[in-house]
Each structure stands twice: as C-alpha cells, then as structure tokens.
Ligand SMILES: O=C(O)COP(=O)(O)O
C-alpha cells in the first residue's frame with residue numbers, strides 16, 4: 001500500500017537554520033556576560049527544542065559555581081534567546097537542495113504532508129511563511145503542540161490523527177535520533193537525511209528504514225515502497 005502521508009522534520013531536514021540559531025544563541029550569551037560558542041558546537045545542541053538548547057548553552061558557558069537561583073538564570077536566558085531569535089529567525093536560514101522538488105513530488109503522488117518539529121510554534125509559523133514553505137502542509141505540529149516532544153511518539157501520532165491516516169501509512173523524514181526514535185515508537189516508517197544535525201553523532205548509527213540524500217530522493221523512495 002502506498003504511503004498516505006509524510007511527516008517532515010524542519011530544522012536540519014528542510015532548512016539549515018543553524019546560522020540564525022547560532023546568532024540568537026551568541027546574542028543571548030553576550031547579554032548574560034558569557035563568551036560565545038562556534039556555530040558547529042551550537043548545532044550539536046539543536047534537536048530537542050528551544051528550552052533544551054538554552055539549557056545546554058548555559059551548561060557550556062555559565063559555570064559560576066553556587067549560583068543562587070539557577071531557575072531564574074535559565075528563565076532570563078530563555079527570554080533573551082527568544083527575543084533575539086524572533087529578530088533573526090529566517091534571516092540566514094536556507095532551504096536544502098531538492099526540498100521544493102521533493103514536496104511537490106510527494107503532493108503529486110497524493111500524499112498528505114505535515115511538519116512535525118520540536119521548534120516552538122511562535123518561530124515555526126513565521127519561518128515557514130518567510131521561506132515560502134507554508135503552502136505545502138496540511139498540518140503543522142510544533143514542539144509546544146503536544147504535552148511531549150520528539151523523541152516521544154506523541155507528536156507523530158498527533159500528526160497522523162490530524163491528517164486522518166494510520167501510523168502504518170505514514171512516512172517520517174528527519175535528520176536526527178529524535179525523529180528516528182519518535183517514528184519507531186509510533187510505528188511510522190522513517191528515512192534520515194545525512195546533511196542535518198544529529199546532536200554530533202553519525203546518522204549511519206540511526207535505526208531508520210533508509211538514508212536518503214535529499215527530500216527529492218525521499219519522494220522517490222516513497223514511490224518505490
Ligand atoms: O528546535 C529544535 O530543537 C529542532 O527542531 P526540529 O525538530 O525541526 O529538528
């Protein structure tokens with residue numbers, strides 16, 4: 001039976017968002033009086049959502065022992081990151097090659113399309129609009145849509161329900177262990193792209209059905225399975 005739907009990850013799969021995420025990260029660190037981090041290091045902290053990214057940035061830089069109120073420090077850092085990311089979100093982000101072709105091909109194959117991202121809604125919707133991707137998707141599930149984020153299966157299952165398809169008829173496409181684990185736990189088949197951010201690990205170690213070179217290649221794989 002052909003796939004009825006594709007569940008697409010956003011950061012590291014459709015868009016290279018690291019330049020903007022690194023700019024916002026370093027603006028936040030500077031505001032807190034902390035040294036910046038190279039883009040490649042920030043990339044290894046992306047994948048489990050914005051609060052997790054901020055917590056890892058603080059862990060890397062905010063070593064002041066015995067800080068009186070670490071919770072207040074975290075809230076300050078998160079608010080600063082959010083303010084800066086709203087300013088630079090989409091400014092330097094670029095579409096990976098084959099994304100538009102792949103989305104068009106999947107639509108032409110009759111597949112429904114959903115975004116399943118850990119990025120919060122407040123950043124996801126303007127980013128999709130800015131990059132001209134908003135018209136391709138029937139549903140958008142963000143990091144704050146469900147009670148749990150990927151690697152929990154809940155966002156994948158929620159997307160299937162919104163699309164009106166069974167998990168077994170859906171195909172997830174992502175760049176990280178968060179996508180692979182969420183899909184496996186949801187009973188959704190899953191492809192990985194090798195060009196994204198897998199928290200610093202190789203995609204070749206992921207439990208996925210195949211590694212594809214692009215979204216266009218994923219559309220081809222879907223039409224053949
Ligand atoms: O916001 C993140 O941490 C990652 O987002 P993604 O799920 O689209 O890769």
Ligand SMILES: [Mg+2]
Pocket residue numbers: 009010011012013047174175176196197
């Ligand atoms: Mg990703």
